[in-house]
Structures are given as structure tokens and as C-alpha cells.
Amino acid sequence: MVRRKAAVDVSLCVACGCCVKVCPKNAISVFKGIYAVVDEALCVGCGKCGKECPASVITMKEAEA
Amino acid sequence: MKKRWYDYLWIASALYLILGFFNILFAWVGLLCFFIPLFLAIAGWDKVYCNRYCGRGQLFALIGGRLGLSRKKDVPAFLKSKWFRYGFLVFFFIMFFLMLWNTYLVFSGTRELKQVVTLLWTFKLPWHWAYHGTAVPAWAAQFSFGFYSVMLTSTVLGLITMVLFKPRSWCVYCPMGTMTQLICKAKKHE
Numbered sequence: 508m509v510r511r512k513a514a515v516d517v518s519l520c521v522a523c524g525c526c527v528k529v530c531p532k533n534a535i536s537v538f539k540g541i542y543a544v545v546d547e548a549l550c551v552g553c554g555k556c557g558k559e560c561p562a563s564v565i566t567m568k569e570a571e572a
Numbered sequence: 573m574k575k576r577w578y579d580y581l582w583i584a585s586a587l588y589l590i591l592g593f594f595n596i597l598f599a600w601v602g603l604l605c606f607f608i609p610l611f612l613a614i615a616g617w618d619k620v621y622c623n624r625y626c627g628r629g630q631l632f633a634l635i636g637g638r639l640g641l642s643r644k645k646d647v648p649a650f651l652k653s654k655w656f657r658y659g660f661l662v663f664f665f666i667m668f669f670l671m672l673w674n675t676y677l678v679f680s681g682t683r684e685l686k687q688v689v690t691l692l693w694t695f696k697l698p699w700h701w702a703y704h705g706t707a708v709p710a711w712a713a714q715f716s717f718g719f720y721s722v723m724l725t726s727t728v729l730g731l732i733t734m735v736l737f738k739p740r741s742w743c744v745y746c747p748m749g750t751m752t753q754l755i756c757k758a759k760k761h762e
Contacts, residue, residue: 519652522753523743524623525633540618540756561740563646 511552636739
């Protein structure tokens with residue numbers, strides 16, 4: 508089955524944490540203050556983080572689940 | 573989500589700008605926005621300042637997000653590029669040290685206190701009503717005017733990019749954010 512999951516472009520992420528605040532599933536955290544990481548097991552692919560991200564570096568990707 | 577005490581720090585950020593309009597000496601309090609994020613990043617709390625406590629970020633999220641004063645468009649690619657973010661950090665540092673130098677010139681008596689707030693490093697705004705005399709040495713007042721200029725300028729830049737792009741676009745090129753992220757990167761490689 509194919510599901511949508513949030514994917515972060517870590518090279519451009521500024522680690523501001525806006526995505527963390529809006530995630531309804533607490534599926535995102537900021538790894539060591541460097542970039543955001545998505546827990547794919549928790550992500551439901553709602554896309555809120557991507558909309559909020561000031562740098563627009565989170566996109567929804569199709570992932571095998 | 574349940575609101576925590578730190579979700580209201582935008583009030584402190586707004587109050588800071590307002591108080592500086594009435595008494596410029598309040599500008600000194602703004603040093604907290606410099607030292608707290610640096611301290612937290614160095615002491616191992618990573619970017620918890622940006623992530624949780626930044627009142628300015630909250631203010632932009634509120635005005636741009638909740639109040640809708642933002643086009644919510646993507647920032648241009650150059651704005652999030654490394655050279656722009658690091659370049660802006662360097663530029664910010666240079667302007668900050670020039671401000672400290674001006675403070676020193678007043679301290680040493682070479683220059684008189686200038687009761688102006690400089691917006692966007694260019695426009696000199698009269699601000700004499702916020703200065704009420706000689707309770708503090710002239711250099712301390714000069715630092716207030718200089719530091720408030722830094723804070724007002726960065727807020728205005730943040731408001732402009734808030735309207736044009738996403739609410740918290742400022743976070744993309746915020747010099748403090750860039751600096752704390754660099755600290756975290758350096759710590760990871762230790």
C-alpha cells in the first residue's frame with residue numbers, strides 16, 4: 508500500500524521547529540537542533556507541517572507502508 | 573493543543589518594542605534574546621529557544637498566521653541558501669560591532685550621544701522623547717538607541733517577509749537561528 512508521508516530536505520532545514528508545533532500526531536522532532544525528522548510510523552501525511560514550514564522544505568512523498 | 577506559559581512570550585516581544593518607544597533604556601532587556609538562545613544551544617538544549625521560547629517567532633505566527641496578514645507563499649530559493657543565511661549573519665555581526673564601536677566612542681568622549689533610532693541601517697528616526705536625561709551614563713543610553721535600532725530593524729524585516737511569504741519567514745534567515753544551528757552542528761561533530 509502507498510501512503511503519503513512528510514519528507515524534510517534536511518540540507519535546507521533551519522530547525523526552527525514550526526513543523527513540530529503544528530503536527531497533530533507529534534510525529535516530528537528537531538534532531539539535535541540541526542534539522543527536523545519525521546517519524547514515518549506516526550506520520551499520517553496530513554501536510555500541515557509542509558504548509559507551516561517557513562522555508563518550505565517539507566514535501567509530501569509517497570512511501571511504501 | 574494545550575497552551576503552555578511559554579506560548580505567551582509573544583506578549584513580551586510586543587511589549588519590548590512598545591516600551592522602547594517610551595523609554596529607550598528598556599532596550600537593554602533585549603540582550604536576553606541574544607544570550608538566552610546562545611546559552612541554551614551551548615549548554616545542550618539545542619534549538620529549544622527557536623522551537624519553544626522565541627517570542628518574536630510567535631508574534632509573526634500570530635499576526636501572519638492567525639490574523640492572516642501573510643500571503644503564505646514560499647520564500648525565494650536564495651533566501652534559504654547557505655550563502656545568504658551565513659552572509660546575513662556576517663552582515664548582522666558587522667553592523668552589531670559598528671553599534672558597539674559607536675557606544676565606545678560615546679564612552680570615551682569622542683562623540684556625543686545621538687538620540688536617534690536607525691532603521692534598516694539607513695533611516696535616522698527622531699527618538700528623543702524616549703530619553704529622559706542623565707540617570708545613566710551617556711554610553712549606556714547610546715547602547716540603548718543602537719540596540720533598539722537592531723531590534724526594530726530586524727522586526728521590520730521580519731514583518732516584511734511575513735507579509736510577502738510565510739508568517740515565520742524571518743526564522744529562515746534569523747541570525748540568532750543561524751548561529752544556534754551552527755553551534756548545534758559544531759557540537760555534533762565534537
